[in-house]
Amino acid sequence: MTTTEELAPRAPAPQPPDRPNAMARAVGWLTTTDHKKIGILYLVNSFTFFALGGALALLIRTQLAEPENDVLSPQVYNETFTMHGTIMIFLVILPLLSGFGNYIVPLQIGALDMAFPRVNALSFWLLPVGGLTIVSGYLTSGGAAAAGWTNYVPLALQEGTGEDLWVLGLIIVGVSSLLGAINFIVTVLRLRAPGMSMVRVPIFTWATLSTSVLVVLAIPALTATLLIVFADRHLGTVFLDPDHGGSVFNYLNTFWFFGHPEVYMLIMGSWGIVSEILPVFSGKPLFGYRGVIAALMLVLALSFTVWGHHLYTTGMVDDGLFSITTELISVPTGVLFFNWLFTLWRGKLRFEPAMLFALGMVALFLVGGIDGVWMASPAMDYAIHDTYFVVSHIHYVLFGGSLMGIMAAMYYWFPKMTGRFLGRRLGQVQFWLTFIGFNVTFFPMHNLGLDGMPRRVATYPADAGWTTLNQIATAGSYLIAIGMLVGFANLIISLRKPRTAPNDPWEGNTLEWATSSPPPPHNFDALPEIRSERPVRDQRLEAAAQPEGQPA
Amino acid sequence: MTTLDPDTVPRPAAANLDRQAARGASSALLAMILFVASEGVFFAAFLGIYASAFTDAEVWPPPEVPLASLGLPSAALAALVLSAITLAVPVRQARRGRYTAATTTWLATTIVFAAAFVALLMYGYADLGFGIGQGVYESLFYVINALAVAHGVGGIFLMALVLLRLRGAAPTAQREPVLVAGVYWYFVVAVGVIIYVLLYLAAS
């Protein structure tokens, strides 16, 4: 126990061999198998794609700011929202969560590394390869893929080379996720430190574990649909051709069997992050730790039973049945919310930026979740399916939920990863710009949807009455962009500051706070004893109880 | 201490990591089980398409499909079943941590049967009498069979790798590779049997 303390004060030792080694360091990053470096690579890669996806979003909003606008031609508009959705879903959110998972999960369970460090490196490197393959569609004469992120057939069969690159790229990204997920599961099941029983495993690790189970069981369905599309396009098969006994249903059904678990892959990590941050900044344990785990497992199981809610209007599925399973999924999700609220209740809340983002996540994801309940009712969905109501839902859950959680994680774990704090002031500015800009952008979309504006339209008529709300949304999106730029500036500024972060800057609970910031290559010099799900807090209290112990 | 470069410091090897681990299946075995689960969903997607085409059709397989003779496919199935039986020996030995010279022989025999399975399946391809694009049944037939062949080849490759490793290795190092390859090959066997029933038996 005392040995960990010796690490605490980081002498700002001179680092002479730093500069001349730039080349070696670059090679080091390219060939690393250290889960921490790979985690950081994941984050850098995904934030780069995020900037691209966000830039495309601004193009969308600019085009829609005026009715009958022609900033983008219809073809370019279609490519833009397709790439925006694809990038955000496949190349931003899941990889960001994998990045944090890579860095944090081995630390949280007291492991030396992931179970298969070299496979881990491979899963990372497949990601930029797949991502660039998808984006390279822009270089072909027909342009990038333009069939939406859901890539519905038969439309997708009409597309040009960009579509093939999209398919190929996604297969590569899928393999990357699959390898990563297997690695996570094995790591969590096998490499936990002595004393770390499954009911002491931190919730973020639990969330990563269940996300990985979703990946293992759902990604192959995506691979199968991609293969089917490819085969129908180039090998002459007729899976999707109704004239030869095929059916569009073969695509829709298999795609959404993957597609719905996919959206829970994108949120569970953020649930985990929030379940880590709220307790720490309230000074309380997570309320109903076991209830949260039970809720996660229920969502995991239910998520494989609801895919038909994307197909209500096709007349190909039993709407009533899927409505039941879909609405039931609100129940375990509700349990999470109540547990979070009771964690805050009677706590001593500290509003560090990480906490702001986590609270913002709770506030915004709730809206998205409740939107979901409207769409889950088939008769209601007949009125709002494929309208901006759905676009609003998408962003409340994916931006308000997943991305807000990821921002919280960024502020929370940045000191651990770099030994430096992200600026508090700029963090608050970023939060408020994002929070306000977000609502200004996406709330009016509910009203647009209810008023009948379909999604994925390159433009809309001037007499439809949709202009004002669209203009508000566009204004809001620029506000978000400023917020994100502030966040980026914060990052750059912080990276130039000296390393001042102690081992445990937030009075954390979990093992990553028991080692230095950043941790040594082997992660821990010594592990505290693990007797509860809050080992670092136990250690801190013990140290405080011993009068002659070293200062914590 | 503060200036340690993670990539110049010797890092724990995977084997050491594993020693830290709890009881139960080894990491590699667990990983293979997960991989096979994932592969199972992959094949299930195609079986789902089979099921929906089957329920939509009045006559199954579609009347225009010439009935395939069961000869070659049955031979392929026999080879596959034999491979499963011969593989049982090394797997059982590996489970018990015992290693005899016969282990490699049995594994080699398995590879021979596996190769026979793949060869027979591919040979049957040559004169099918229908094209890939005539109907969903035909498309499924080609694609599922092609996937099975690909997985069979993958399995042979894996077992061959294990065989190479076995030569001259200490008995304790035998356990894992054999079990891992075993899980994979039994998956291929299961796929092979399902294919036989759905694509060949159903069509005769």
Place this chain on the structure above:
Amino acid sequence: MRAGRGWRIAACLACAAPVMLASGCVKSGISAKAEETNGLFWTIMLLALPVFVLVEGLLVTAIIRFRKRAGDDSPPPQTPGGKGAMTAFFAAPLAIVIVMLYFGETVLADVDRVSNNADLHLVVTGFQWQWSANYVDQGFTVTGKTDKSRMVMEVPVNAVVQVDLRSTDVMHEFYVPDLLFMKNAIPGHPNVFSFKPTKLGTYHGQCAQFCGLSHATMQFDMKVVSAADFQAWVEQQSQPQPADTTSCPAPATAVTLVAEHISWDQTCIAVVANQPFAITIDNRDVGIAHNFAIYTASDLKNRLYLSGDNEGPAVDTFTAPALPAGTYYFQCNIHGPAMAGTLVVS
């Protein structure tokens, strides 16, 4: 301090949200089914709004009341949460969900019910990127021209309209916001639905399923008119449209038709009688298929020829059989009346 004021702003914003939703943006509906859906919207609102207010309310209260005050270092109570709390957390949402499902399934059954004694039968076909509506009993078809004109369809008020929904190429979606209803048009999978409009007016309709390049302009108008007006409109539509043969070139044995932006470059072509003729389709629509079909008349009852599909961009030549002299109707079977014209054989 600062953050505190911020949170109060947030609280105001959070309160503004439901007010905005309540500002009446869900359509009131122009049929009994639509009104029921409108009611369902408010039922869900009634159940969901309290949840929203409760959760955001507790959140904001916690933020205001339980902030860490300067100098207060006493540890907060370490409540772990027990079985009782978890049971309540599961039970409360479950109860709400059950109520919601009850209303949802009831309305669903009503909305999905297809009336089997319809007053008007329509076959509505979606194609890239327009609609056509075939008035089955009246024997005529209305359609729109991609990027030029929308389809205008009329239905009589208080009559039960049954729609057979088809697609000839990719997935589309028939959506009239004021009906609070949409349904996919899917190749190979016809869908049926019915509605009974009760309010006169012209209503905006639009394809809601993304279907490629001109998805945004795949719009139409649905006019709900009085029975008398409808009758008049039907009569006007049923007038045999005098075939416009003035623009027809001289008869030939080989014809070339250019297909671009889902229309032919000619509305009248002429060929020599009793002699097979070559028909060349120069399809310039990338990724889109066209074909060439000949009928005795635009009622499509008697088909004389159908060419294979031409996947654009491509130039294909087909041979059509010899025809006796007369006036015929031709169209692309994928795009129907939007790509149609007169064939003069002489």
